[in-house]
Amino acid sequence: MSGSDFAYDFPHRNLLSIADLNPLDAEILFSRASHWLEAIRTANRKKDALKGLTQINLFFEPSTRTQASFEIAGKRLGADVVNFSAASSSAKKGESLADTVRNLAAMQADILVVRHPAAGAAAHVAALTNAAVVNAGDGMHEHPTQALLDAFALTRRLGGLGGRRVLIVGDILHSRVARSNVQLLNLLGAEVRLCAPPTLTPVGAAGWGAQVFTRLDEALEGCDAVMALRLQRERMAGGLIPSEREYFRFWGLTHKRLDAAAPDAVVMHPGPMNRGVEIDGALADDEARSLILDQVEVGAALRMAVLELLGENARKHNGGRA
Amino acid sequence: MSGSDFAYDFPHRNLLSIADLNPLDAEILFSRASHWLEAIRTANRKKDALKGLTQINLFFEPSTRTQASFEIAGKRLGADVVNFSAASSSAKKGESLADTVRNLAAMQADILVVRHPAAGAAAHVAALTNAAVVNAGDGMHEHPTQALLDAFALTRRLGGLGGRRVLIVGDILHSRVARSNVQLLNLLGAEVRLCAPPTLTPVGAAGWGAQVFTRLDEALEGCDAVMALRLQRERMAGGLIPSEREYFRFWGLTHKRLDAAAPDAVVMHPGPMNRGVEIDGALADDEARSLILDQVEVGAALRMAVLELLGENARKHNGGRA
Amino acid sequence: MSGSDFAYDFPHRNLLSIADLNPLDAEILFSRASHWLEAIRTANRKKDALKGLTQINLFFEPSTRTQASFEIAGKRLGADVVNFSAASSSAKKGESLADTVRNLAAMQADILVVRHPAAGAAAHVAALTNAAVVNAGDGMHEHPTQALLDAFALTRRLGGLGGRRVLIVGDILHSRVARSNVQLLNLLGAEVRLCAPPTLTPVGAAGWGAQVFTRLDEALEGCDAVMALRLQRERMAGGLIPSEREYFRFWGLTHKRLDAAAPDAVVMHPGPMNRGVEIDGALADDEARSLILDQVEVGAALRMAVLELLGENARKHNGGRA
Structure with missing residues (x-):
């Protein structure tokens, strides 16, 4: 050795x-x-x-x-x-x-x-x-290392992933992070949900082993953790989302929004994050709810x-x- | 340990x-x-x-x-x-x-x-x-590390800074090096002078704890050390100095010019230097007078x-x- | 020590x-x-x-x-x-x-x-x-380190360079590799040949201590090793070669072409190589004939x-x- x-x-x-x-x-x-x-x-x-x-x-x-x-x-x-x-x-x-x-x-x-x-x-x-x-x-x-570190951070916080409900919200269509995470979370026994604007939902998402939502409040119900994905600004040029403000109103994470999830639900983000787009800054910085720096x-x-x-x-x- | x-x-x-x-x-x-x-x-x-x-x-x-x-x-x-x-x-x-x-x-x-x-x-x-x-x-x-290394190089050469007269010449207006150096040289007991074209002299310079000059020969009188500052060429585009040649004629350091300073006065430059603008190449390379490579x-x-x-x-x- | x-x-x-x-x-x-x-x-x-x-x-x-x-x-x-x-x-x-x-x-x-x-x-x-x-x-x-590693790779394969015939083919005109290699191969006792399109042959090449050729088949005769040089695409813009396809047809190395050389002759390239321009991909990848990865x-x-x-x-x- x-x-x-x-x-x-x-x-x-x-x-x-x-x-x-x-x-x-x-x-x-x-x-x-x-x-x-x-x-x-x-x-x-x-x-x-x-x-x-x-x-x-x-x-x-x-x-x-x-x-x-x-x-x-x-x-x-x-x-x-x-x-x-x-x-x-x-x-x-x-x-x-x-x-x-x-x-x-x-x-x-x-x-x-x-x-x-x-x-x-x-x-x-x-x-x-x-x-x-x-x-x-x-x-x-x-x-894969992003998915592993996400699951590791989550396991440390939740004590285990078996039977936990995890939501991934945002630009699923272009996200390699989403693809790797769905697989690993399933492997570790979690129930995985996806939520995205229709234009950012992959065609075959229903077959990934996750339930697919368009409306965030429904998707959040009973979730123990929510992973926001980074929104790439160039997607807007492509007309896939209307504007950052609109996006935040419908799919952005806030403390208030999180009330729909399980008590003590945590939020995650693979970074770099757009504050006020995918997630409210106050929530991102709330150490009781945010695992974002833990992930790093x-x-x-x-x-x-x-x-x-x-x-x-x-x-x-x-x-x-x- | x-x-x-x-x-x-x-x-x-x-x-x-x-x-x-x-x-x-x-x-x-x-x-x-x-x-x-x-x-x-x-x-x-x-x-x-x-x-x-x-x-x-x-x-x-x-x-x-x-x-x-x-x-x-x-x-x-x-x-x-x-x-x-x-x-x-x-x-x-x-x-x-x-x-x-x-x-x-x-x-x-x-x-x-x-x-x-x-x-x-x-x-x-x-x-x-x-x-x-x-x-x-x-x-x-x-x-601050530039100011510290300048003072360290100078202390090694002069044996100490107490009561020594040090001139900083050049683009004081845009220079963080000048700001840090004035403070540290004062702290270590030196008498500090500044010399710059009027367009490159900060408004509040008189309050920095240094005597302010426009004419180099006056400023040099009795100085033990002269620090030339780098002239950023983009300043010329802004009309702050007439031309490199003019600048050198009025504020450039040369052996001849240095006669106005104390005997054995030394010259310094934080680099990278413009030879023939802030300082004559022959003076920069004169190991008896130049601390420029010592500084590095x-x-x-x-x-x-x-x-x-x-x-x-x-x-x-x-x-x-x- | x-x-x-x-x-x-x-x-x-x-x-x-x-x-x-x-x-x-x-x-x-x-x-x-x-x-x-x-x-x-x-x-x-x-x-x-x-x-x-x-x-x-x-x-x-x-x-x-x-x-x-x-x-x-x-x-x-x-x-x-x-x-x-x-x-x-x-x-x-x-x-x-x-x-x-x-x-x-x-x-x-x-x-x-x-x-x-x-x-x-x-x-x-x-x-x-x-x-x-x-x-x-x-x-x-x-x-020089390219020439040394080329000679080292060749020495390991051939057992020694004394009396061996080595051909360098390609853009001799712009190649520092060629200049260094000719000197070192000569020093180590090899017989060196150069082959290039006339437009890429330096004027004084005949005085380098190497025999100069324009036609590849003649140049290859009896060679124990052939080094292809990288063709820089910007040379084409300058009109020095007609097209990549033409170049390959006249000066590109292939298994078939290599029949004109000594049995078991090896090929070399300093990289990065343009497959299908200086050398055929199949020859470059033939471990029995190619020293290209050995060189690295x-x-x-x-x-x-x-x-x-x-x-x-x-x-x-x-x-x-x-």
């Missing part, structure tokens, strides 16, 4: 989709995330679980916050972390994704954290390399757990041991 | 403004900076005073050089350093400064080094987080001292100890 | 040009690169040969891939690595290259890895600083060797020892 101090066998080389996980995998991840959460709450948190490993953050879409979370997580575990921004990269010189990945793999990258605008990109990358691949968002497809904090710990478990496997598969 | 080998108590959580410091604080900072200066002059300078701590450089204005200085300083002290560039960040997605900062703090950042175009931004950030905040320039307000070198050491002292306090306040 | 475990004396402070090297230097570099290649093939590769040293990647031209290779190499050796991108740097504020370099040197940089669009820039930088300077590409002049992998090891040898010398010259 080169630094890590546990002995679970995590049976995955990559984290591409929630569909690949079973409830025990989630439990292992949450257990390690709890460990790291305690560790990062003290200021002496440098570990060497990933010492000697190279983690490359390969971002074809900018996302400073998600990238920073993975960068911090990897560095705290002792990895050499390199940010490879596609904006100024060889992709611009006409190189294919496959060739870029083969090149980074040839530099003996152990972990590739990949964000890409195309659905399926992370799986495509994983097929090309022995490095462990973490999907950090592929088009409108999946964003436990997110760093959850990503440490993912990098640790996949990194250990990469070390076993790809190389020797000192 | 987790790496650092000294026992001063530095009574500040943040470094926001020179106004917060007393002469003893400056002495402590200079003493630690002297220690680190010796250390970095040998090539084996990796220390672990900040091991386990996370430093985020949060730059809303580009400043590669200042950022590199803080990055190098933090890495040499063993911190995990992450550059968070606002150019491609969630700020662009409409997130407020406050939300960005709350998010980074939630990732358990211990030190935030902040540069922002708005005066007061660093203090605003400090009010939102338990992390130690270093003001790396906020609008036209302050740039001692600056890296001074920033190590700031990060070390604030980092130790952050470790005490925010977390446990290994 | 502070981490490295060998005792060669590498008699160079910088790596600026292949012209500065003799065959023994190359042998030393290849020997250390072999050592590091074994090390990075295991997943526990963190070393501290460069611990306490600061490496700055100073890139005035974007090259994500080369920069990543140097960054990974430096981090694996324990250096503090800082990327200094000129795009957002003080160069934009009118600072000269010389002043930028003097500033970074004053921050006690030990190794500067420099890429710049002007021929001779790296040598100019080296004259200004005590830091070890690695030329990572200067205009159309040289790219051994490149990381070769750059570790360069950084280690120069870093050790910088440590001796510029500072003490712990």
Whole structure:
């Protein structure tokens, strides 16, 4: 063992989709995330679980916050972390994704954290390399670490997800977060509801394993948690929503609105949030009801757990041991 | 103690403004900076005073050089350093400064080094987080580490600042460096003079605790040191100065001009400098008279001292100890 | 010794040009690169040969891939690595290259890895600083680590370069890779050939120590290795080549074309490659014939060797020892 101090066998080389996980995998991840959460709450948190490993953050879409979370997580575990921004990269010189990945793999990258605008990109990358691949968002497809950190934050607050009712409200149509969350919440035994303007409800949503609503008050009934999704302003240009003010009036979360939910229901948001659009600022800042900053904090710990478990496997598969 | 080998108590959580410091604080900072200066002059300078701590450089204005200085300083002290560039960040997605900062703090950042175009931004950030905040320039307000490194370089050369006469010449109006420097030089007992074209002299400059001049030769009389400020070329477009050549003729520093100052008077510049505008190249390169590269070198050491002292306090306040 | 475990004396402070090297230097570099290649093939590769040293990647031209290779190499050796991108740097504020370099040197940089669009820039930088300077590409002049990694990959495959025939095909006119490769291959005893469209053949090519061809089939005769150069698409706008399809038909590498070469002849490409322009995709991916990914992998090891040898010398010259 080169630094890590546990002995679970995590049976995955990559984290591409929630569909690949079973409830025990989630439990292992949450257990390690709890460990790291305690560790990062003290200021002496440098570990060497990933010492000697190279983690490359390969971002074809900018996302400073998600990238920073993975960068911090990897560095705290002792990895050499390199940010490879596609904006100024060889992709611009006409190189294919496959060739870029083969090149980074040839530099003996152990972990590739990949964000890409195309659905399926992370799986495509994983097929090309022995490095462990973490999907950090592929088009409108999946964003599994976001779903895991959401479920982890919720589990910590509610004590468990079995039988809990969780509502996801907002731009379901364009949201990879929604897709990953519905799967994971179902897997962990929650009852999932979706609520969106008709123009932002995917055609097949009824088949996702969630009840679909258009009116927020109905959807909120008896919910233990509500996740608001980010509204991308460019959707308005496309005519999908009338105006931010209208949107907030019908689908924005407020303390008053939350009266329709279960007592003590909590609110969540994957960030960055538009205050006064998806959620009222006062509610977002209400520590008794809002898990929004919890999500960020436990997110760093959850990503440490993912990098640790996949990194250990990469070390076993790809190389020797000192 | 987790790496650092000294026992001063530095009574500040943040470094926001020179106004917060007393002469003893400056002495402590200079003493630690002297220690680190010796250390970095040998090539084996990796220390672990900040091991386990996370430093985020949060730059809303580009400043590669200042950022590199803080990055190098933090890495040499063993911190995990992450550059968070606002150019491609969630700020662009409409997130407020406050939300960005709350998010980074939630990732358990211990030190935030902040540069922002708005005066007061660093203090605003400090009010939102338990992390130690270093003001790396906020609008036209302050740039305290620049003032500290200038005074440190000058103290090393002159033996002390008490009773010394120091002139700051150039674009006082737009300069946060000037504001911070006047305060610190006064605090350390120097007599401060300002000299600028009338269009670049702030209205209230007479109340800063410095004598204000328009003509350089008068201002230089008896000065032990002259700090030239960078002239931003966009000022010319605004009609504030006639042309670079004119500016150099009236307010540019040369060997000849320096004859009006005290014998052995030294020149300084915060960089990047426009040779032939604020200062003659031959004078800038004259090691007997120019402290310009000294400023950069001692600056890296001074920033190590700031990060070390604030980092130790952050470790005490925010977390446990290994 | 502070981490490295060998005792060669590498008699160079910088790596600026292949012209500065003799065959023994190359042998030393290849020997250390072999050592590091074994090390990075295991997943526990963190070393501290460069611990306490600061490496700055100073890139005035974007090259994500080369920069990543140097960054990974430096981090694996324990250096503090800082990327200094000129795009957002003080160069934009009118600072000269010389002043930028003097500033970074004053921050006690030990190794500067420099890429710049002007021929001779790296040598100019080296004259200004005590830091070890690695030329990572200067205009159309040289790219010595690319030549070294090419020769290293080839030596590993062929067992040695003495008496081997190597062809470089493509845009010789604009290629620093070609210039560096011709020199090094000659130094190591290979017979070098060049082949390019007449518009992309430099006027003085006949004097480079290589036989110059225009027709690929003639050039290929008896060659043990063929290096294809990247075709920059902007050359087409300039009318230097008719079209990508035409180029591929006359100078593109294919399995069929390779029949004219020696049996088992191998193909190489410095990347990023345009499949179907300089080389057929099927040939590029044929592990029996293509060294393209080998080049990338051994490149990381070769750059570790360069950084280690120069870093050790910088440590001796510029500072003490712990």
